[in-house]
Structures are given as C-alpha cells and as structure tokens.
Amino acid sequence: MHFEYTIKEGDFVNAGAASSSVKKALKQLNLSSAVIKRVVVALYEAEVNAIAHAYGGTIYVDIDSERILMKVADRGPGIPDLDLAMQEGYSTARPEVRDMGFGAGMGLPNMKKNVDKLVVHTKVGEGTTVEMEVNFVE
C-alpha cells in the first residue's frame, strides 16, 4: 500500500490527519495495538514538526506485510545542529506552538524511541526529511 499526504503551511487544525488515516489503514492489518501505536505516535510527532517548525510538506507512506516506511519531507528552515535537536528538552518552538501543548523538545527523541530506524536529512534554508521504519515482526 502506498499513501501520500500534503501538509499545508500553518495548518494546525489538520495536524494529525495523515497519522489518523495511517492508523485506520494499519488497524485493517491485524497488527498489535502496541506496534500501531509506535508507528502513529512517531508519524504524528513528525507531522506536527513539519507544521510547527517548517512550511508544510509531503508525507509518503509505504506498507507491506513486514514493515512500514514513512517519509516526512518539508520545505522549511532546516535544522542547524541536528545533534542538539535530538536531545530531550531542546526546542525552538514559537509561543503559538507552545500554546497548543507542544514545544517540550521531546518529539525527535520520542520518534527515535518508537521506530526501528530513524534517518534525518536536513539542509539549512531548504528543509528537512525524516525517514522512519517500523518492522511488524520482531
């Protein structure tokens, strides 16, 4: 199965719409709720980041019987110091993002905890691509 979703700039109201439809698709596949949760929490964190810290982008999802591949590619400012951004508690979130309950600097570390593979490509002034993989069979 292949899905693509467009994330619009500043579209906080719909943040999570893509993760929600991926969750519905995974529920059809008889996967354990623990695996589904790992996938959708990680994807949701990345989806929120593309809205909170960048100017929108595209989500690509590929599902086969053994694993799910997710790619969240945004147009945005990029991340100048990725090692720093991966640390718990580091956040540059704007006040409006904090008002929505985000901006604790937990998202990237939480993605790492939930997926089997996380690769972040980022270029200052261009954007960030977060690639994640979760295997269904342990």
Place this chain on the structure above:
Amino acid sequence: MTIKEIIGVLDGNIRCGESHLNDEITKAFSSDLMSDVLTLKDCPLLLTGLCNVQTIRTCEMANLQVIVFVRHKKVTPEMIELAEENDMVLIECEYSMFKTSGILYMKGLEPLY
C-alpha cells in the same frame, strides 16, 4: 472506577461517549503538555486543561480513550466530532487540575508513575 463513578465524584458533564459509562478505569495521567502525553505507555484516562482539537488528536495517537477537561474548559463541536469518530469519551469538569487529580487519587485511581 467506572466512568460513571468518575463523573459522579467530579460533578462532571459527559459530552460524548455515553456508551462507555460502565467501562472500568484503573489509571490516570494529568498534563497540559501534549509532548508528554505522546511519551506515555498505557494509560486510558487523561486529565487536562488544554482544550482544543489537538488534544483529541494526540489522545487518538496515544490510545487515551477518556479525557476529563478541568478548569471549566468547554469542549467544541469539532472536538466532539473527532472524538466520536474515534469512540472516545469527553467529560467537562469545573474543578482545578489539582483538585480533580486529588479526588480521583483518593478514590483509588493509580498514577502511571
């Protein structure tokens, strides 16, 4: 505790999910920070003062089925629509987060940690 009992002791107002009134709840977590909610392991009930569509979305992803909105926050129609789609229970409550948490703790609900 059942959801019905929780509503009783909090003098709460159920806004959707009435079919779950007899469901048993054993644990709860209190937070206004969705970043933290997304790191929880297994928790059925969230007490929060953050009242927007993102609260519902976050709980959908983190598998929290029941949300109590404290500090007399009012649930909006968009929130109810999204919650119903995901078979969730939304409850409004007039008390502060501290009081709500204290009452439920005294009644035996367990903390996550």
